[in-house]
Amino acid sequence: MHRFAKPSVFLKLTGAMMPWVVALTVILTAAGLYLALIGSPVDYQQGNTVRIMYIHVPAAWMGLFCYVGMALCGAMSLIWKHPLADICARATAPVGATFTALTLITGSLWGEPMWGTWWVWDARLTSMLILLFLYLGYIALVNAFDDPERGSKAGSALALVGAINVPIVKFSVDWWNTLHQPASVARMGGPTIDPSMLAPLLIMAFAFTGYYFIVLVLRVRLELNQRRIRALQLSGLFDERPVASGDHDELAYDQGHNAGASK
Amino acid sequence: MNAFVAILRRDLRLALRQGADSVMVVAFFIVTTTLFPFGVGPEANILARIASGVIWVSALLAAMLSLERVFQTDYEDGTLELLTLSPAPLELLVLGKVCAHWLTTGLPLIIAAPVMAVMLNMDQDGFGTLMIAMLIGTPALSLIGAIGAALILGARRGGVLVSLLVLPLYIPVLIFGAGAVEAALLGISAQAQLQIMGAILLLSLAAAPFATAHAIRQAVE
Amino acid sequence: MTVFTGSDLTCLRGERLVFGDLSFSANTGDAVMLRGRNGAGKSSLLRLMAGLMAPRHGTIRWQGDDIANDKIAHRARLHYLGHQDAIKPVLTVRDNLRLWAELRGISDIDAEIDQALRAFDIHHLGKTAGRYLSSGQKRRTALARILLGQSDLWLLDEPTVGLDRESCAELARLIAEFRAKGGIVIYSTHVDLDIAAPIILDLDPFAIPMMEWLIEHDDEDANQHLSLDMDQGRTTEAAI
Secondary structure, eight states: OGGGTTHHHHHHHHHHHHHHHHHHHHHHHHHHHHIIIIISOOBTTTBGGGGGHHHHHHHHHHHHHHHHHHHHHHHHHHHHOOHHHHHHHHHHHHHHHHHHHHHHHHHHHHHHHHHSSSOOOOHHHHHHHHHHHHHHHHHHHHTSOSSHHHHHHHHHHHHHHHHHHHHHHHHHHHHHHHHHOOTTOOOOOOSOOOHHHHHHHHHHHHHHHHHHHHHHHHHHHHHHHHHHHHHHHHTTTTOOSOGGGSOHHHHHHHHTTTSSOOO | OHHHHHHHHHHHHHHHHHOHHHHHHHHHHHHHHHHHHHHHOSOHHHHHHHHHHHHHHHHHHHHHHTTHHHHHHHHHTTHHHHHHTSSSOHHHHHHHHHHHHIIIIIHHHHHHHHHHHHHTTOOTHHHHHHHHHHHHHHHHHHHHHHHHHHHTTTOTTHHHHHHHHHHHHHHHHHHHHHHHHHHHHTTSOOHHHHHHHHHHHHHHHHHHHHHHHHHHHHHHO | OOSEEEEEEEEEETTEEEEEEEEEEEOTTOEEEEEOSTTSSHHHHHHHHHTSSOOSEEEEEETTEETTTOHHHHHHHEEEEOSSOOOOTTSBHHHHHHHHHHHTTOSSHHHHHHHHHHHTTOGGGTTSBGGGOOHHHHHHHHHHHTTSSOOSEEEEESTTTTOOHHHHHHHHHHHHHHHHTTOEEEEEOSSOOOOSSOEEEEOGGGOOOHHHHHHHHSOHHHHHHHHHHHHHHHHHHHHO
């Protein structure tokens, strides 16, 4: 269809790139995990629990990164009406939601030994939680329509509205938090981080990014192929009616693109 | 501007004839607020401590409850299609409808709020600020909510969906609305909070009609 | 010069191809009757003409200008009647019409509404609430809307649904009157409306099979995927 014209470029390009990206991601993940779990020093205060950081922090970055990506896709779909933008936004949402959920879960697991509680209404945690709600709202919206294209378009509009709101939400949560800051909670240290810890952190972040691109490409390819199948179904190719029973045009007409007329 | 007045008048007339809508919103607000003393106990000082938050959360939920219907009935009977085809700009018509929504739901809530504040034992110092904060905050709720209401047109399970979309976007209004009242109760000036709420209102006034109109055009396509 | 034209129009609804490469043209005073089977795209074409949706390919022009360029001007010159009557059950017939009159910026609203109500013989229902109307009366109220204000183009989607014989005749007379003033009427109907010399636009020939269209507009990459299926298709065709 018309919308496939450019997607085919996408399919070809990503098809060629895929093996390299996969290989790179596997290497990065292996290296990152080795450094994070074995190769990096134990924190003098936190002990081995510090190793949660190597999952937690990159996941948090990815959670935000994916939302920014979605909003950009939404903007592209709004401005250039490019169908791939909608599909990309739609494919990104579950990945971003998973990373955000992972951040919250690992944060909770980390917080228990460190702060003695599973959850605190810390500004960062709360913002992440709201981000997760925004993801869930988006996913619920795009799946709520019978026409997938309509769902994607509505989703793109929502992603943009959400993106305008994210800084406001972040700001208001920070403001709210400084007012209600519980005294006992110490925040994680600032930018002072040892290079031996920074290296695995960055490697893990790149590995996560690679993983995201792999999943994104797979999901977009899946969606494109599903659209093709639907198009073929609508065109009447998969009709099981015996051809001999009527003339071919009639069959294509009724079973094909004109079946199920709407407005 | 004529178009704005025309749609506002029609929506107000509709609300007046149907009647039940604004009464329902206020009733919902009152019932939700009364649930809290049952949940946390009747001690006056605890209730006074949470009063501003409870009133704001209940107002948020009540405002959201009526959102689904802002465009839904017009969408179903074909009116929305004709509105997008009218020579008046759709953004203006959206603004008129949102304005009508606020007058029929936001305004009654502002009037009901002090009554609930009395029942929750809130200190009198906060009443004025509560009403001012709601006067600034509820139009923003209507504007932001309209985007959600337009996005869900034609979707399955619209009602639940709209709450999932809109409530996270309501959080800033909640934070500063409740914060303003709390500041007033502590005897501090609530000016900062009210100004930020004003900024949120202006931003949503500038952006929401366009986003809503965009979503409506998608829905009637 | 032709006033209202469309060229190479392709329409997709959702993911379904409705019609392709359709062209039409209409002059002042013309009536165009859309014909076609269920799902041939009569309603879709009317919605394209109204500017409610955009064609996937092709342009619709009014006196040479693309209607997408000045949507407000296009909306001001047209009246569209869809499947739904857009009647609010709690408002009177008069109040229902009033909104549309106000949105068109008509100055003498009451007189215009009176005239429109009389034309469809529902003047006595002016103060009746929408919920007490029969479906035919609702349809007539919706039709009365298109008489409000100045317009050059009527797009009527099945205007006769629910109308009795007398109202149909009345509608035909009003259409003739509108055409005499230089208006263009484009309509679809399953009932015979007594309209003089309509241009008949049959949509069935434009219903190109989706398969062909896919191949034409798709790229080689997709064709490779499709080629197997197509070969199969060809052999069955040959068998016939």
